[in-house]
Amino acid sequence: MRAALRLLPFAAVVAAFSLLAPAASAQGFGGTATDMLVRGDSLLGQGRPNEAIVQFQEARTLCPTPGESVHSLQGEAQARLALSELLPAAGLFEEAATDYPDDPRVPDLLYAAANVRYKAGETDKAIELWRRALLKSPTPDLVAAIKTRLAQALRFKGQQGQEEAVATLKDFDTVYPGSPLAPNALYTLAIVYHDLGRPKESETIYRALIKKYPGKAAAVEAVFELAQVVVELGRKADGAQLYRQYVTLNPASPEAAAALERAGDLLLFRAPKESAQLYAIAAVKAKTNPKPPIPTLGLSRWLPVKRLMAQALSRIWVLVLLGVAALGTAAFLGLWIVRRLRPGPQPAAA
Structure with missing residues (x-):
């Protein structure tokens, strides 16, 4: 009996320590999981992703709540993105969505993972993730974003x-x-x-x-x-007008030169002088505007030839018009002379 009484204080200490153990284990040298997450967000906002990753990872070792775990995985994913580590970032977004399916951020996590996968060239995986996100009851604005990105990939x-x-x-x-x-x-x-x-x-x-x-x-x-x-x-005339309208609306566009060249092509035989002018402006735009991301939307190598052709046709058209005018004038003069020389009507016999 006396030995049992001696053990009571020790048992009480053990029990108290066991109650305090979870709280103690939830705090490291840098503070609690919440402290780590706040510090990680701050470092990420300061453009220090490597240091932020350490904080987010440390937070996951301190018995975080489910919400804190999602925050930690999401934060590290964003830091990986800042370092252009696309696939690790996508994996972290997906891990958070898979391990914590009841978290209200799951649609956003899947959407983010899909966007990163698509950027990394994994189109099929991205499409799968966008479809999964649509099944997780996203907000209307997120549904609109998901559908837009999904359709762009499905194209x-x-x-x-x-x-x-x-x-x-x-x-x-x-x-x-x-x-x-x-x-x-x-x-x-x-x-x-x-x-x-x-x-x-x-x-x-x-x-x-x-x-x-x-x-x-x-x-x-x-x-x-x-x-x-x-x-x-x-409707070629409408097309030429629209190409010119595009350049008016977006004169610094990388595709402005191509638009002017295409307008010139459509007017080459109808209005060669205007076509030549459009080709000349296209050549200037090609030098001053940014290069188009798609080579086929740049100037064709035949532009100088087409410009010479337009100038030649313009001169030919001028000669043709002058010829037509000369013929018209000659015909008019011929008729006038005939009328002057033609004898008048004979007087009626008495």
Whole structure:
């Protein structure tokens, strides 16, 4: 009995320590998990991603709550992105979404992971993640963003992907009125229609975009794309006018030179003098504007030849017009002379 009584104080100490153990283990030399997360966010905001990664990783060793664990994984993923470590960042976003499926940030995590995978060239994986994000009850603004990115990726997945892209975006402007992504969504929809060989539907969407969102970047670029569509539909004069309009709206565009060259091509035989002028301005734009990201949207190597041809045709047209004018003048003078020399009517016999 006496020995048992001696053990009571020791048992009490052990019990008290066991109660305090979780709190003690949740704090390291740098503070609690929350302290580490705050410090990590601060370092990330200061442009010190390597140091931020250490803080986020340390936070995960301090018995964090589920919410803190998601914060830690998400923070480290953002730091990896700052270091251009795309695939590790995507993996961390996915880990957070998979390990903590009840966290309200899961749709955002999957969306972020998909964007990073797409940037890294993993299109199929990105499409899968965007689709998963749509199943996680995202907010309406996030749904609009997911659908826009998903459709842009599906455009390059053949006809089946393009048909799905159309189904994804065809009611976008109605379902998400006022969305800042609406111009981009309509632009993508019009391009997909064009890809599918449906230029009339494409023209309708482009014109709606240009009318409803004037001045928006997508609406300006739509003018260039619309020019190609109307030329395919046989309206070359409209196409030339639209190419020139595009350059007026976006004179510093990398594609401005190509737009002017295409306008010149469309006017080469109809208005060669104007065509020559457009070719000359195109050559200047090619030197002063940024290089286009796609080589086919730069000037063709035949531009100097086409410019000479336009100048020659312009001179020929001048000679033709002068010839026509001379012939007209000669014909007029001939008629006048004939009238002067032709005898008048004979007087009637008495």
